[in-house]
Amino acid sequence: MKTNKKQFGIQLGLELVVYALLVGGYFFLVQRFLGDWLYELFAEKRRSYAAVAVLLMLGQGVVLELVTSFLLGLLERKSSR
């Protein structure tokens, strides 16, 4: 039980660190490089904006999960050695 709690704590800590970095980096990227473009799409090409909105959300959801799964896999391999 203690081992499970420890593993859970490690996973939680790792995910929080990874996401803190991603939040900072991703926010900078989206706001600086996509912000104006998304606003133009919203104002002038609403259909394209709707499609891009769905793709961005789905893409972000999948990518964030893949990144954390990859990092957790690395962590597990290291701990099993």
Place this chain on the structure above:
Amino acid sequence: MTFPISNTHLEPALLVVIGFTVGVLGGFFGVGGSFLAGPALFAMGLPMNFVVGTDLSHILGKSIVAARRHRALGHVDLKLGVLMAVGTIVGVEAGAQAIERLKTKLSVDLYVGIAFTIVLLGISGIMAWEAIATSRAQKPKTKNKNTTKKPQDHSAFGHVPRWLKTLNWPPPFVDFPVSGIQRLSIWAVLMVSFTGGLFSGFLGGGAGYIRMPAMVYLLGVPTHIAVGTDLFEIVISATYGTVTHALKGNVDILIALVMHTGAAVGAQLGAVGTTFFSGPRLRAAFVPLPLIGAVLVIYGLLNGHHFK
């Protein structure tokens, strides 16, 4: 900072914290967390039409992660989820059209805010009543210390699915073996899913706060299957909701993306948490959350945010 699409000044760090909180709740309870995210965005000053659309789009990214987790745990009834998505999509469009009507009358904040408050108070009251009734009904059994039986997913509303089956529902009837349901009218499923979709399109989010209890109490789906299936279904309905609300100018995708960065990690933690709690305890923990949402909506209404 100012988000140009909705022309609203919001604190990004606070958006991430809100996203993380609703992410944990989403993974844990199988709801999108809109009963907290929507009211929190409204209290921060986002106009209600953007609250509805943006909340719907932000749960899209989160739900796909949580739904995959629950599917891996065997908590998703695919047949039920796909059937429910049909009713939900029709309901979402009906709700989005209602928002459009209210936007033209410049009263979207007031009407949606009042509806939100009533719904949240109602849900919290019903679930509190059910949780208390269920725990009272189970008390004599738990006193027997020698019992080795695993706790079952009891509900004080357990008779409701049986009563629902006695109604003269029109055919066709379908079996849902994954949920352990035999001979359920498609119309009962569509009625539940349409209602959930209507709430989703009108109040934002996945409306899991109404669909999940409805699946458990009205259709008789076991709580853990209801959680996973609801999340799977939200992926489909939120995609449609994002498109239709974006076309109507109700989605600030920049806010949604920032919120989701926090929600993604929260959803994974929440999904793991469901394995440690049984059905009645899971539902009892849900009770105070809609109350917090109701307080936030009332705060937003009193602050007098207006449609932009």
